[in-house]
Amino acid sequence: MPADLAVIGLGHLGLPLVQAAVAAGIDTVGYDTDPRPCAELRAGRTPVEGSLTASEIRRMLSGGFRPTTSAAELGRVRTAVICAPTPLGPDRTVGLTALGDAARALAARLRPHTTVLLESAVPPGTTENFLRPLLEEGSGLVAGRDFHLACSPSRLDPGNRTHTYASTPKVIGGLTSACTESAAAFYGRLTDKVVRARGPREAEMTKVLETNFRHVNIALVNEMAVACHDLGIDLWDVIRCAETKPFGFQPFRPGPGVGGHGVPVDPGCLPYSSRTPGHPLRMVSLAQEINDRMPSYVIQRCATLLNEHGKSVRGARVLLLGVTYKPDSADQEAAPAREIATRLMDMGAQIGYHDPHVLDWRVRELPVPRADSLYEAAAAADLTVLLQQHRTYDLQGLAVKAQLLLDTRGATPAGAAHRL
Template sequence: MSNSYKVASSTDSVCAMRMLAIIGLGYVGLPLGLQFARCGVKVLGLDIDPIKVESLNSGQSYIHHIPSEEIQKQVSEGRFTASTDFSRIREADAVVICVPTPLSKNREPDISYVLNTGKSIAPHLQKGTLVILESTTYPGTTDEDLRAVLESGSGLKAGIDFHLAFSPEREDPGNPSSKVAKIPKVVGGYTPACLEKAKALYLQAVETVVPVSSCRAAEATKLLENIFRSVNIALVNELKMVYAAMGIDIWEVIEAAKTKPFGYMPFYPGPGLGGHCIPIDPFYLTWKAREYGQATRFIELAGEINTSMPKYVIQKLTEALNSVKKPINGSKILIVGLAYKANVDDDRESPSYVLMDLIKEKGGKVSYYDPYVPVIKPSREHSHWAGLRSIEWDPLKISHFDAVLISTAHANIDFSEIARNASLLVDTRNVIKNSQTNPGIIRA
């Protein structure tokens, strides 16, 4: 396709739709559905969780950065409704899949959510319907795995009877300047006709569509974006440890380096990687690459560095406690921030859980404070912490802990108050300024 990488704009012609079905109403699917609804498209949100469905239909948000008022507006005006009834896919002209793609216990891709969703769609798939996968995955998932499930369950053929495409999600939760309508949408189709249908769909809700030559090229684009971040975060995490050994502050170095107006982009160290993307997505490519006899040493090394960060932090915590003649065994430790990033309530793959596990293994007594995560919900990875509640904000309580470890820098936390009241403070996010002059504050 000679014009595969031509950028299409919302001024191009679009088609009218009866209904768009979005499967998976989480951090990706819900914002996307609301954006289409704002643009006048009738949206049916499908989810297997009846509690989510009931909440949305009553106009209540369960995601911190999505206001309930926005949901209430779209529901009341009849542009958005939620359901657990997948047979309603028959009413839709297009179906967008936004379900999780985690790693298995063996750190291998788990696309069971995608395939099971495909099996739920297939019996109700109508001729001419457009199916788009947005879940991050390895190249070949859409045109091989998902296509096979849809075709076998429906008796229809992709590219002939129905359209098939992939468009990677580009959500940035907690970033107020990140708007669905403004973020360019990469799209790859199973056939040229599939691509045109997908472009026409997205141009009803986003300003710019970037077409690529295939579903695999679109899948690979998303992996490149996240691998780029993973590798660069690993670099600054490694430099953090190297520079610390030399008595150099990595944060000061980054601030100086980012004054260069070309050839440099700042990345920041932390206690480890979290969220549903960066800790997971690169390993989708490493797994798939083995099928082609290719090694991904750079990606795997970055993963090793990033996953080692919690141990480095606990080492710093142990050294800090030893400096005041306290062992970690029996010490009361407060983790500040359970969400994987600032200003969100998403705790998936959060490094805070790894820190808590390591402290517990060493005999420490763990509590946490997070205004966005008042109680830990059951999960596959950290079910042993389920039910634990955040402590209430109280400067006096903070002073009773042997050490406070800052893991997530939420904007609504008064870190200066923590610094004043903590007897020992380990800062992994550079939120306490001028900490070099205070022996009770440790960078990690």
Template structure:
């Protein structure tokens, strides 16, 4: 006998993870209810309008018109759902410790509306034990039901890759871990409606650990090339040339690229979830922590290179006009969470510089917990006169729709942290960092 699939799927959190997932379920013929405390997002979806750059409004409007997608701020409607997927933020607090408050508050909000046979899946990245300890406790307390007996509980890590045109939700294998074999079966059946390949693992904790491994792998390897960038530069060797040559090896090597620091909601954060949890078990994570230290030090390295370059033209940072080109944390997206550009802006401003930015995807800096002091700051105009008025331009994110040849032609001095000017002409005033 096959496992019945829920007739209505609720997705809590309509951001960079929840919205693409909801659209994929809807495209697959599943009815989806999007839930969010942000009424602006809910109103936009119901109006068929996208608020995420790489998701076009037509794709939302198509599913709204089909009747398979709707959005609401009313969490009592969870009671109408056969399954609820939680896709809310899981940041670090000011002490760089895990903050699972969004997860727990979501659990508290949906718990009164759980019903027997229902499935709850957490997708937010977190430490092993969050699902079967913390979230489970909140759901059982608020519902009076028992997880694994009255309702099903599972964890399935998100694998979104914003800005990558080859990344499709349906094509990315979905790791799933359940509280019990029945929970795993239920979750596998749910995702099997929308995702081509499901990868079951033995437990929620194994699934949580899988996500951490994936992003720690990236963090460690980015730290390696960031360190090599500095070492090779001291030897007069261009690390970008070395990487391009190394990646021609068809086995045993995967290219990673240096930059001005780590950004986004995963790689700068996820490793610290494991290092924090490991201490509970008396385990040290020296390798991971060292990688974190190297990556965290990169913005200061860039500032040092800026100071050296300005000194070369007899100017100090103090009083200089400095332009940051690219505010989003990665190329071709509008997501500026944890962007190293903000760290650069803060460091440069603290050194007395007059700081501005240009980013076609972020016309105005939005309010946030971490960088609220920059909220409301607009992107500059992209023209010869404006760009040329700055003492130095720093390429911190290399968007494809930014003409870096124009930047080189218009600027007095360019600091390139992304190798974006490699194919530009007239590079005598370009400095790599």
């Protein structure tokens, strides 16, 4: 049965789009080359940690959503949105393998007048220099003439109840003005506001700028955290004072490291031959270096605190609180908790954890003991480290129970714990 929309890639990008489309009454099919997400979804379960709840999945299915591994479905839709994952590789370049697979599957079945949209996070030029040739070669059609092609990078903030899919403006850059308008007509059914970029590269670069803005500012405040600790200055009080300035300042807060799906991208590091000329973004590279150092700094602070209380890391019982990358979510994507746990284990510490959203946590494929009673575990641990401030944590009560508490988020009352 034909559908209005095909969402290609049923991961952390695709599922919220499906949810928004079904809620708007759009007949939607979801395609993924991996059979596991489709099987999980058909069973009413979410295949992605920290994504939609089981009840939300069931509502989507009852609303007509059809997950499938049959690529034939892609040739029967008016609009196809590619939400393939684009992870960073060891060399810090964006991996386009899944995007290429999605493009080839769609191209073989692409019909004239279809609108093809790209939501994956990619370096500027990817829509025109990578996606477009695959679609044209596989279909025999010409983008901008036979089918519409545009980029509209995802702006999701999982778990954010204020800025929802509908209330977050969508940036759209089409290959032609007609492509842009076709994309705008589609997204106008899902969001309150559509912002038209000059073209695909401007839309792609918007995502790069937004992600790097966050990354660079987190690096700045992480450096400030280290400097303020060395100088005996309360950074959290400094931030509280600075954020009263009504212009020229936006507060960011330090932490044990940077996680999440939005990764910093240097457009000088394109994963294909036609690389961007000019110099790399040195500030982005430096920010990456600074943020990558934060787990090591947390380990250093742990060792110092234990030593000051007559204990060594070797043999110490360390309880890690909150192992996800953001509060009130089960999503562990690139969270610093695993690296911190690994390093502490290498130093001989006995690691345990507590997280209300993560019932099973593994480091090096080995299960980490989960604390059933938070207060009892904190009282028994030589050191408790708050890595993520989930809403359910009573931090004042925790500070009273814990033998020694290191707060990497500045979430505990002033003077109740050692802060990063």
